Amino acid sequence: MHDIILRNGRLLDPETGLDAIGDVAIRDGRIVATGQVEGAAAREIDASGLCIAPGFIDLHGHGQSVPADRMQAFDGVTTSLELEVGVLPVDAWYEKQVQSGRVLNYGTAVAWVSARIAAMTGMQPEPELGFMGRATRQRRWMDEVATDAEVAEVLHRVREGLDQGGIGIGLPSAYAPGTGVKEMSLVCSLAAERGVPTYTHIAYMSNVDPKSSIEAYTRLIGYAGSTGAHMHICHFNSTSLLDVERSAELVRKAQDLGLKITVEAYPYGSGSTVLGAAFFTDPAFPERTGRDYGAVQMVSTGHRFTSREELVAAQEETPASLVLFHFLDVDVQPRHQELLDVSILYPGGAIASDAMPWTLPDASVYTGDAWPLPEEASSHPRSSGTFTRFLRQYVLDRKTMPLLDGIAKCTLIPARILEESTPQMRRKGRLQPGCDADIVVFDAATLRDRADFRTMNRAAEGMRHVLVNGVPIIADGVLDTAPRPGLPVRR
Numbered sequence: 001m002h003d004i005i006l007r008n009g010r011l012l013d014p015e016t017g018l019d020a021i022g023d024v025a026i027r028d029g030r031i032v033a034t035g036q037v038e039g040a041a042a043r044e045i046d047a048s049g050l051c052i053a054p055g056f057i058d059l060h061g062h063g064q065s066v067p068a069d070r071m072q073a074f075d076g077v078t079t080s081l082e083l084e085v086g087v088l089p090v091d092a093w094y095e096k097q098v099q100s101g102r103v104l105n106y107g108t109a110v111a112w113v114s115a116r117i118a119a120m121t122g123m124q125p126e127p128e129l130g131f132m133g134r135a136t137r138q139r140r141w142m143d144e145v146a147t148d149a150e151v152a153e154v155l156h157r158v159r160e161g162l163d164q165g166g167i168g169i170g171l172p173s174a175y176a177p178g179t180g181v182k183e184m185s186l187v188c189s190l191a192a193e194r195g196v197p198t199y200t201h202i203a204y205m206s207n208v209d210p211k212s213s214i215e216a217y218t219r220l221i222g223y224a225g226s227t228g229a230h231m232h233i234c235h236f237n238s239t240s241l242l243d244v245e246r247s248a249e250l251v252r253k254a255q256d257l258g259l260k261i262t263v264e265a266y267p268y269g270s271g272s273t274v275l276g277a278a279f280f281t282d283p284a285f286p287e288r289t290g291r292d293y294g295a296v297q298m299v300s301t302g303h304r305f306t307s308r309e310e311l312v313a314a315q316e317e318t319p320a321s322l323v324l325f326h327f328l329d330v331d332v333q334p335r336h337q338e339l340l341d342v343s344i345l346y347p348g349g350a351i352a353s354d355a356m357p358w359t360l361p362d363a364s365v366y367t368g369d370a371w372p373l374p375e376e377a378s379s380h381p382r383s384s385g386t387f388t389r390f391l392r393q394y395v396l397d398r399k400t401m402p403l404l405d406g407i408a409k410c411t412l413i414p415a416r417i418l419e420e421s422t423p424q425m426r427r428k429g430r431l432q433p434g435c436d437a438d439i440v441v442f443d444a445a446t447l448r449d450r451a452d453f454r455t456m457n458r459a460a461e462g463m464r465h466v467l468v469n470g471v472p473i474i475a476d477g478v479l480d481t482a483p484r485p486g487l488p489v490r491r
Contacts, residue, residue, distance in 0.1 A: 002041035002065040003027050003470060009047030009441060011035075013054070013431035014408035024052055026437040029470040032089050033433055047441050047477075050464055053407050055438030056387045057414040059264055060234055060352035062129050063383060065367050067358050069486065070102035070479060074459035075353075075387045076410070078438035078468045079428060080104040081489060084234040084354070085129060086111035086120070086170030090161040094488055095126035103473055106488030107422075109170040109199055110161030112154065112187055112465035116176060117141045119173040130365065132175065133320030136276030142298065143278070145180040154183065155190060158195045165490035167422045168196040168232075173203040173256065174239070177211070177278055181219070188229035196421040196491070197230040197262075202239045205279055207287035213240050217247050219252040221261065230260035232417060235354050237343035238271040238319045238327055242290055244342045251346075262417050264352035265343035269328030269336060270453070272299065272356045272380040276319030280311055287328065297324040299356075299378050311368070321363045322356055324380060324453070344390065345400055350414040353386035355379070356463070358457070371481050373457045381456050385449025388460040392448045403444070416418050422491050 006024040023037035055078025061068065064082050072080055086109035087093040097106055099261075113132055114125040120141040125131060136142065146154065158169060169191050173179060191198045202216035209215060216239070224231045233239075233251070240247040248482040254261050275298075279285070285308065286292050293305040299322040305311045314321075343349070358366040358377040366377045381389075387410050395406035415429030421434060427436045440463060447462030466474040471485035 002032065002039060003043070003466055004467070005037055005044045006047045006441060006465075009052035011052050011431060012404055012407050014404050015430050016096060016432065017404065018431065024431065024439065026467070026470045029437055031431065031433055031435050031437050031439075034431060037327045041331050043440070047465070050441050050443055051403075052431065052441050054411040054429050054435070055079065055440050055466065055468065056410040057081070057429055058353050058355065059364050059414050059417065060163065061355045063357050064106060065357065066100065066103055066369065067179065067366055067373055067377070068355060068383065070371055070481075071358075071373065071457070071459060072355060073103060073466050073473050073479065074463050075385055076440045076463055076466065077104060077387065078440070078466065079489060080355070081106065081167070082108040083168060084201055085113065085132060085172050086161070086199075087127040088114040088157060088161055088165065089127060089176060090126035090164040090166045094165065094490065096127065096246055097395075097488065101484030102486030103484060104468060104486045105309045105489055106334060106486055107167050107203040109168040110156055110166035111157050111170050112310070113170070113172055113175055115157035115161075116146065118157060118180070119150040120144070120146055124482070130320045133274035133276050136274070136315070136319040139255070141180040142176050145178060146183055150468060151183045151186060155186060155461040158187065158190060158338075158460055162194050162196065162491070167489060167491050168419065169198045171198045172201040173216070174201050174205060174279055175277060177203055179203075185223060188223045188227040189445055191230070192228040197232045197417065199232045199234055201234050205239050205241060207242050207290055208288055214246055214250070217250050221250060221259065224254065224259040224261050226440065228260075230262070231246060233261065233263045234352070235265060235271065235344060236263040236349065237265040237340055239324070240343065241327055244339050248342050248346060262348070262350070263343070264350040264414075265346065265373055266351065266382050266386050267340070267344050267393060268382050269330040269340055270324050270380070272322060272324050272354070275321045275323045276315050278290050281308070281315065283308065284401040291327060295326040297326065298422060299380070300361050316364055322359055322379070344394060348413060349409065350417060351387060351390050351409045353382045355383035355386070358383070369481070371479060372459070375457075378456045380453035381449065381453060383389055384451035384456060384458060385460045388447055388462060389449035396444060396447065416463050422489060424489060437467055439467045443464035
């Protein structure tokens with residue numbers, strides 16, 4: 001007797017190349033059979049006319065809460081990981097998730113930037129994204145090279161986080177552009193020694209030298225070559241700005257030479273971050289990014305800034321507030337869509353959302369239990385529809401690749417980025433016996449994202465059933481608000 005059998009769906013497994021009509025049997029949270037399954041189950045789900053695929057793996061989700069999980073479930077995500085920034089202390093963060101319960105599988109990297117803040121300011125790290133934003137009031141960790149003693153403390157704290165099960169090292173370098181190369185090289189050598197990836201937001205976002213995106217990518221490639229570290233590039237689209245074609249050439253050459261470099265991107269021309277980010281205060285911001293200050297927009301109010309002076313004043317008041325940065329005009333300029341395509345279609349690249357927390361008009365993070373989310377809760381459309389948008393636009397409508405290849409960018413490719421250092425990821429991203437029963441069942445005809453920059457909290461459509469560890473959290477397109485089947489991903 002099986003727990004669940006999904007019947008007569010289009011089975012899609014990117015690792016084996018399976019693309020055929022069949023069944024999936026689930027027992028005790030694992031897939032036990034695929035194909036023509038005999039026998040009975042406590043529950044049978046008719047998937048006729050629907051696609052059955054592995055649940056999507058998001059390498060870059062900052063929401064990390066039940067409200068964020070629920071929204072991402074409609075986007076097909078079954079595993080949401082905080083890797084670009086990470087957290088400290090790692091143990092405390094995992095304990096908090098267990099206590100609150102999670103809808104999706106979850107995990108985190110070690111927060112190098114939190115270690116740096118602690119070493120250089122004395123502030124004790126707090127295991128949440130807002131800690132970095134609040135710490136921007138003390139700029140030394142952002143702007144200055146650390147002393148030898150401070151670097152030693154940074155490395156000590158990062159080692160502790162790895163010992164506590166952190167799945168790599170988050171390196172949001174752009175938020176601490178004053179960091180010395182010696183420190184970065186030592187952190188990368190530690191990652192290589194421990195056999196874990198670094199998840200890097202490159203040091204500079206700029207179209208012009210010095211300190212251009214090209215300089216940052218060249219430096220990242222140098223770290224990979226000189227230390228042997230696996231350097232994973234976060235949001236390849238937003239950090240490359242208008243120079244993504246040259247950036248892609250450099251990364252491809254480095255990969256051809258055998259360096260461990262991987263990439264991810266999301267299908268939007270707008271990013272999101274904390275208001276206190278250092279790159280907004282650069283006096284040459286318009287020249288370096290090709291955008292004026294009106295491209296920076298408050299998430300909580302929708303206000304667009306009119307000058308550097310206004311933005312700096314807002315930073316001093318609420319540095320942890322979330323903002324949007326519209327770095328491309330894909331709806332207006334066809335050339336910008338072509339640039340976005342370079343990062344999204346990069347061979348072997350993963351899709352990852354960079355999903356942000358849900359915030360209220362007073363800029364506080366929403367962590368309540370209401371579903372649907374409160375009307376006033378806002379974030380970024382990518383927090384609602386990254387994966388469905390990619391599949392709808394790039395795969396189903398524009399047909400830039402076969403469906404199985406599109407599914408791979410959401411499942412198998414992110415799993416493979418992690419599985420060498422985190423063995424449990426070998427059971428995810430696949431639709432095979434023995435793998436975790438993280439499964440999505442979707443209607444390709446109706447699959448689409450619905451969120452935009454006016455209404456960010458509209459859930460995606462088309463996910464008929466979503467299972468996490470064999471537990472249905474969406475059934476017949478309706479969210480079940482009771483289950484908390486998410487389990488930790490941890491080394």
